[in-house]
Amino acid sequence: MQPLKMDSQPQSADSIYSIKLDIFEGPLDLLLHLIQKDEMDVRDIRIAEITERYLEWLNLMERLDLDVASEFLVMAATLLYLKSQSILPSATDQDSQPIKNREELVKQLLDYKQFKEASRALDRFAEEHEQIYGRSVDSGAELGDLREFEIRATLFDLLSAFQRTTERLEFIDDDAYEEINEEQITVEDKMEFLERRMQESDQVPFEDLFSGFATKIEQIVTFLAILELIRLKRIIAIQSGQFGQIYIVRREA
Amino acid sequence: MSENTSTPPQDFFLSPTEIKSILEAILFAANEPISVKQFTEVLGNVSTHDIRAQLTALEDDYQAENRSFELIEIANGFQVCSRPEYREWIEKFYTRQVRVRLSPPALETLAIVAYKQPVTRSEVEEIRGVNSDSVVNSLIQKGLIRIAGRKPGQGRSLLFATTDRFLEQFGLKNLSELPSMEEIEEILHEVQNEELEIGSTDENQG
Numbered sequence: 296m297q298p299l300k301m302d303s304q305p306q307s308a309d310s311i312y313s314i315k316l317d318i319f320e321g322p323l324d325l326l327l328h329l330i331q332k333d334e335m336d337v338r339d340i341r342i343a344e345i346t347e348r349y350l351e352w353l354n355l356m357e358r359l360d361l362d363v364a365s366e367f368l369v370m371a372a373t374l375l376y377l378k379s380q381s382i383l384p385s386a387t388d389q390d391s392q393p394i395k396n397r398e399e400l401v402k403q404l405l406d407y408k409q410f411k412e413a414s415r416a417l418d419r420f421a422e423e424h425e426q427i428y429g430r431s432v433d434s435g436a437e438l439g440d441l442r443e444f445e446i447r448a449t450l451f452d453l454l455s456a457f458q459r460t461t462e463r464l465e466f467i468d469d470d471a472y473e474e475i476n477e478e479q480i481t482v483e484d485k486m487e488f489l490e491r492r493m494q495e496s497d498q499v500p501f502e503d504l505f506s507g508f509a510t511k512i513e514q515i516v517t518f519l520a521i522l523e524l525i526r527l528k529r530i531i532a533i534q535s536g537q538f539g540q541i542y543i544v545r546r547e548a
Numbered sequence: 549m550s551e552n553t554s555t556p557p558q559d560f561f562l563s564p565t566e567i568k569s570i571l572e573a574i575l576f577a578a579n580e581p582i583s584v585k586q587f588t589e590v591l592g593n594v595s596t597h598d599i600r601a602q603l604t605a606l607e608d609d610y611q612a613e614n615r616s617f618e619l620i621e622i623a624n625g626f627q628v629c630s631r632p633e634y635r636e637w638i639e640k641f642y643t644r645q646v647r648v649r650l651s652p653p654a655l656e657t658l659a660i661v662a663y664k665q666p667v668t669r670s671e672v673e674e675i676r677g678v679n680s681d682s683v684v685n686s687l688i689q690k691g692l693i694r695i696a697g698r699k700p701g702q703g704r705s706l707l708f709a710t711t712d713r714f715l716e717q718f719g720l721k722n723l724s725e726l727p728s729m730e731e732i733e734e735i736l737h738e739v740q741n742e743e744l745e746i747g748s749t750d751e752n753q754g
Binding site for chain 1: 650
């Protein structure tokens with residue numbers, strides 16, 4: 296296998312892509328994302344359904360070789376436990392208190408959701424405040440520096456959009472992995488390609504970056520290249536509203 | 549002003565108009581919000597009350613004269629800023645790049661610190677349900693939060709709090725201006741309506 300060279304990233308021997316992304320989003324993020332996507336009420340989540348979704352996503356993230364934090368696995372265990380409880384109501388919870396019960400999970404989600412909403416309100420404040428300029432020698436440059444920030448669309452928004460563009464989750468089969476080796480499409484190549492593409496226009500709809508590819512592998516590699524470019528702060532992903540269209544925007548050097 | 553001298557003015561009696569002009573000069577020269585305390589230090593024996601009164605007078609002057617800038621209260625201080633309606637002209641002058649705000653994980657971590665401060669890293673992590681080391685560190689680097697001491701008792705964990713820069717960047721006078729639950733709901737409702745509008749124009753174009 297031709298190992299990939301990603302700058303500044305150590306190679307892991309068994310990884311095809313060798314991309315280690317810093318994922319700052321946690322399992323609660325993913326859960327809320329799935330709950331809202333299904334238009335469920337947090338207080339009234341359908342555990343079995345959400346557990347299934349959650350595991351699908353976890354699987355997807357692992358197959359894409361994203362660095363899934365252990366907290367995601369703990370949450371998976373919690374969900375499976377709660378699911379088993381709901382299926383077997385006779386199993387008393389008297390003796391078994393290893394993980395969270397349903398109420399605790401709901402409470403945690405609600406608390407978290409509150410802060411998430413507060414953060415969106417704050418973001419709005421920042422946006423409004425950006426409309427005015429204080430007197431300073433070089434406020435343009437200074438404010439520009441202050442705002443060298445990562446992505447507005449979360450990882451899960453990107454994964455959602457990726458899923459949509461590639462129709463179905465199950466498409467990533469093991470054959471695909473083998474094909475990658477045969478075809479030698481590297482994430483590096485795709486990054487170069489994307490950067491050239493972004494030279495032409497400052498802002499491209501996420502889906503457009505996937506059009507015209509013959510193989511699934513190419514799409515997967517493209518997706519990973521996008522994530523890597525975001526990590527390297529060469530592009531950013533912005534979204535018009537929750538679950539809205541995602542645009543990839545080039546960042547100035 | 550006709551009677552300008554280079555001697556420090558502490559020993560003189562300053563008329564309200566003179567105080568106002570001095571405040572204006574300092575605001576003009578400064579490139580960050582100035583607190584009343586800072587003004588007091590400069591103006592010596594002028595009372596806080598008089599300083600506040602002249603700041604208000606200055607604010608009123610700008611309004612009455614319909615200036616393109618205004619005096620705003622922000623980050624525990626005062627600052628002269630351009631009015632929002634001139635934004636586009638200023639940005640044409642500065643030709644700034646795309647504005648990007650904090651990533652969602654960074655924003656939510658910042659919100660937790662803002663509302664629960666002083667707060668430890670593990671308290672933040674408990675709410676977020678995920679390790680938050682690097683997010684907290686990047687917020688420190690950006691000057692939006694700071695170490696505000698150690699929690700008494702076992703472990704003596706570091707406590708984090710927001711900075712004046714946080715207030716400045718988010719346009720808040722002080723921490724009591726953080727939106728309440730009801731206000732948050734209202735704001736999000738507003739945002740959602742706007743997003744729906746943007747969404748529909750997106751479709752029309754696509």
